[in-house]
Amino acid sequence: MxxxxxxxxxxxxxxxxxxxxxxxxxxxxxxxxxxxHGVIPQRGQLEPAERVKLFIAKAEGVQATVQSVKSGDDVPKAVATYLRSRNLPASIRIGGDKRLKAMPWDKQKALEVKTGPSDGDDLAGVSHGLCGIAETGTLMLTSGPDNPTTINFLPEHHIVVVDAADVEGTLEDAFARLRKASRRKGMPRAVNLVTGPSRSGDVEQKIILGAHGPKALHILVVGKAK
Amino acid sequence: MQITSPTFKKNARAALDDRQLQRALGNVRSGFIEKRAQAAAGLPEFEELRDRARDIKNHTLAHLDLYLEAYENAVAEAGGKVHWAQTAADARGIVLDICRRAGARTVTKGKSMITEEIGLNEFLEYSGIEPVETDLGEYIIQLRGEHPSHIIAPAVHVNKDQVEEDFRRVHTHLPPSRDLSEPEDLLGEARRVLRSRYFEADVGITGANFLVAETGSSIIVTNEGNGDLTQTLGKVHIVMASIEKVVPTLEDVSQILRVLARSATGQEMSVYTTLSTGPRREKDPDGPDEYHVVLLDNGRSSMLGTEFQEMLRCIRCGACMNHCPVYHTVGGHAYGWVYPGPMGAVLTPSLVGVDKSGHLPNASTFCGRCEAVCPMRIPLPKMMRHWREREFERGLNPATQRYGLKGWAFFAKRPRLYRFATSMAIPILSAFGGAKRRFSWLPLAGGWTKHRELPAPESRTFMQQWAQREALKQEARP
Incomplete structure (x- = not known):
């Protein structure tokens, strides 16, 4: 047997x-x-505008930084400003995501935009999230050529773009969206739920940011909630 | 790993005298309890979610065969492979085969308790393959040649100055003059040293917090990101999971996730919750070429249908040990095997036999805090009592204890005799209690009074006091 x-x-x-x-x-x-469904926390069942507010508050509560911008056109400038404010070289790594590709990166003359998976030498990477989750300030990112998983973990600074209209209330809402998005091609290889920057408490239980993944997580919320 | 549970008493004695350990254990007492309490209080639906989480696991365990089959089919559909292992040796053999076929010389590892259970690291080393632990706590104890003393904080028994010593001893390629005085310095150094190891490794091994039958996904819940680098950068990803990790759907995972992190670290959500489903797709620019799951039984299927079945609901959050006065006092290593604290006291006898680990279910005051905080509502004290009964039935405890219990039972079963005997003994003990009202030494109980004092009893028995109180009440009535 x-x-x-x-x-x-x-x-x-x-x-x-x-x-x-x-x-x-x-x-x-x-x-x-x-x-x-099981028990859905009341906290996540909100009108769209309130949802985005809670998402931002929760993300900041776990040491992410958040900035709202009006449209995708404002993202490259916001990225360049972020890099300058952190004294980082003007260089980012992105995948093939159409929404990211359509942004006016060329207007940021000094900014170098590398594409493809991260090789471990990038200091900053930019991804587009599938959605945000308000109840815990979590981002949902899916693997593939659009947003390679290595960009989520190797750079010291991870910048994630998420549309305000894509901020869901609860984990169940986010999984429903994932299920819908993968109806034709099946589940992506990796789905990363990211809640704040990497951290460890393994030395005397003192929490320190930037263990093996990014030391900083910066979220750009694009547009208005619908 | 070598089991030292049979010498629990000696281990505990040594732990009490270990000053470094006692200092480190202060971090458990001060940190975890308050964080969990705050997180639980911050979610009004928390108690309801615990009920729901318990019910999900009960349902799954009742249909475990069918959910495992559904899970296996879904993994295959996504291009992965499930390997079934009845024993620790089977699991080690499967891992070694996969590593050999991949031509692996080093493997990186995310945190996994069942690789500790099957002794994977020692076996890989013996087979000429270098395992590299990448979780900071696991990395520290690997350098020290130790095993985890806690299921979610493996190096909780180590202090910062000890970590500094270990890093200076092992990282000899770095300048000796470097500053390693702060935890930040230690973390930074581990991060830099381990970065290159992820890229060198041929195989990445992780554990699993959940297996999802609906999608064929394995899920890891972490804070550092090392597990994700481990499974993304290796050519082959091996998931080590035991059979009870399966849950039906993503909705079910959502329910349990809400109680997991809150119970473990007091976070609302751990930093990284990652669902992995099969190997890299055709157009994917990164991810492993192969995806394997090793499903380990190792005694678990034999727990189904017994009084220990409920233990299979455990999600390894560590809340029971974080709240255990015995764990707080002796730490995790004293328990002598992989799983410490109350969950270990129940699980270890199931997996290795009560003959080797009978001390563990006895190492409890039955204060009940473990059950009170268990997110899966596992009746841990009740199950420890079951083990005590089995140990007694099989005559495994020492003769003095057995005769003592028999003597006590003789009186306890004869209430009038019991009352008479206590009514004679209590006033005598009370009279000898002295001004302190405490005994610092008692005949036949020198071992007990060596470390604590016995409060002297009141001058009358409980039953006498009760009778008097009732009589007074009667008198007070008009």
Missing amino acids: SARDAILKRIRAQATAGSGRGDRAKAVADRLAKHP
Whole structure:
């Protein structure tokens, strides 16, 4: 007997004690197909404008910095200003995201824009988030050529652009959006839920930012909530 | 790893005398409890979410075979492979095969308790493959040749000056004059040293907090980002997970995530919650070429249907040990195996046998704080009591204890005799209590009174006082 069959057999010996396999199979198939909601915190159930406010407050509460800009056209300037204010070289790394590509980077004459996955030498990377989650100030980022995962973790400064209209109230709302976005091509290889910059408390339980991932997380919220 | 649970008493004695350890344990007592309390109070639905989280796991465990099959199918659909391992040795063999096929010389590792359970690091080293721990706490204890003393804060027993010594001893390529006096310096140095290791590694191994049957995803919940670098930069990603990690859907994960971080570190959400589903897609510019999941049983399926089944709800948040007065006093290493604290006291006998770890369920005052804070509402004291019963049934505890208990049982089963005996003994003890009203020494209990004093009893028994109080009440009635 294979290890797989032996393990399943032992489990089944207990599980089938109550009801028949047919009933159980239906219960499982139903739950997977309908994925019922559980308890949804009141805090995340808000009107769009309030949602964006809570998202910003929660993100700042976990040491992210947040800036609102009117439109995508304002993003390159905001990025350049951020880099200057942190005394960083005028250079960023981005993926192939169409929304990022459409922004007027060429107007920032001194800014170098490298594309593709990070090689570990970039000090700043820019990604476009799939959505924000207001209840905890979390960003949802998905892997792929548009926004390579390495940009989320290797640069010291991670700048994430998210549309105000894409700020969801709760984790369940964000997963519903993910499910919709991956209906045709399936789940992306990696989905990163990011809540503030990297940190560690492993030396005497003192929290220090910038463990292995970014030391700083800067969020640019674009446009108005809809 | 070598199990030292049979010498728990000796381990605990040594821990009490270890000044570095006692200093470090102060960080557990002061930090975790208040942070969790604040986080729980900050979410009005917290208690309701705990109920829901418990129910999700109960449902999943009742249909574990079907959810594991659904999960395996979903992993395969995403291009990954699930390997089933009945024992620790099977799991080690599977990992080694994958590493050999990848031609691996070094593997990076994210934090994983089940790789500790199966002794993976020692085995890989023995097989000529270098494992590199990348979580800061795990890295520190790997340098020290130790094992984790806490399931989410593996180096909680170590102080900063000890870490500095270890870094100076191992990082000899760096200038000896460098300043390492602050935790920031130590973290910065580990970050720089480990950066190159991610790129050199052929295989990245991580654990899993959840496996999602609906999508075939494995999920890690971390704060540092090392787990993500480990699984993104290696050519091969191996996920080590035990069978009870599976949950049905993303909605179910959402429920449990809300209680996990709050119970563990007091965060509303850990910094990185990452869902990994299969290997790199055709157009992906990064990510591993292969995605493997090693599903470990190692005794868990035999817990189903027993009084220890509820332990399989555990999500490894560490709240039980953070709130345990015994853990606070002796730390994690005294428990003698991988899982310390109350969850370890229940799980260890299930996985390695009560004959080797019978001391652990006894190392509890039954104060009940562990159950009160457990996000999955696992009745830990009740299960420790079950182990004590089994230990007694099998005659594993010492003869003096057995006869003592039998003697006590003789009186306890005869209430009139019991009352008579106590009514004689209590006034005598009370009379000998002295001005301090405390005993610093008692015959036959010298071991107990060596470290604490026994308060002298009141001059009458509880039953006598009760009877008197009731009589007074009767009199007071008109």
